Amino acid sequence: MPWKDDRVIMKVLLLKDAKEDDCGQDPYIKELGLYGLEATLIPVLSFEFQSLSNFFEKLSHPEDYGGLIFTSPRAVEAVELCLEKDNKTEGWEKTLKEKWNTKSVYVVGKATASLVNKIGLNFEGENCGNAEKLAEYICSRIEFGSCACAAGGETTELNPRPTVRS
Numbered sequence: 001m002p003w004k005d006d007r008v009i010m011k012v013l014l015l016k017d018a019k020e021d022d023c024g025q026d027p028y029i030k031e032l033g034l035y036g037l038e039a040t041l042i043p044v045l046s047f048e049f050q051s052l053s054n055f056f057e058k059l060s061h062p063e064d065y066g067g068l069i070f071t072s073p074r075a076v077e078a079v080e081l082c083l084e085k086d087n088k089t090e091g092w093e094k095t096l097k098e099k100w101n102t103k104s105v106y107v108v109g110k111a112t113a114s115l116v117n118k119i120g121l122n123f124e125g126e127n128c129g130n131a132e133k134l135a136e137y138i139c140s141r142i143e144f145g146s147c148a149c150a151a152g153g154e155t156t157e158l159n160p161r162p163t164v165r166s
Contacts, residue, residue: 010037015044049078056082060096067104068121069138071131076115083119097121104141108134 018026018041032039058064059082070076083089097120106125107113113126128134 012037012039014039014041016041017043017045047074049074049081052078052082052085056085056088060091062096062099062103065103067106068100069106069108069134070112070116070123071108071134073112073115076112076119079119093120104138106134106138 012032014026014028014032016028021027021030023030026041029039029041055078059079083092101120101122105116105121105123107116107123108125108131109129110126113123116123125134125137128137
């Protein structure tokens, strides 16, 4: 093991992509360094967005949906990539953002909330912290009595967008 100032330095491998904090350093490397650990980052995953053109087509028609649920920062990144592609930011700023802001927009955590805020959407659910709690939160806000079901051969009129409680 390497030594530094008569101390053994423990080396560790971090299997993740580097992320920079406000000081330009990965927070894991910074924190581990405070405890005398020497960390080496090794990126082990790769990611590629699929179907961005299909996604933007759907994003362009907020009237067809009851809302948006952002489950990760990558979901927000997908929106940003759609807007950057073919310079669609102007259309977002002029009309689409406003239309989506009339819908329910949910986020799973504070990191995702921060990014959704940057694209100009109002949101809720950022304190839920995980998918299960967010799902419970969303279900507690939707009045399912506003949807009818087909039973016994009779079909009752359906409201495709349940009423959201304030």
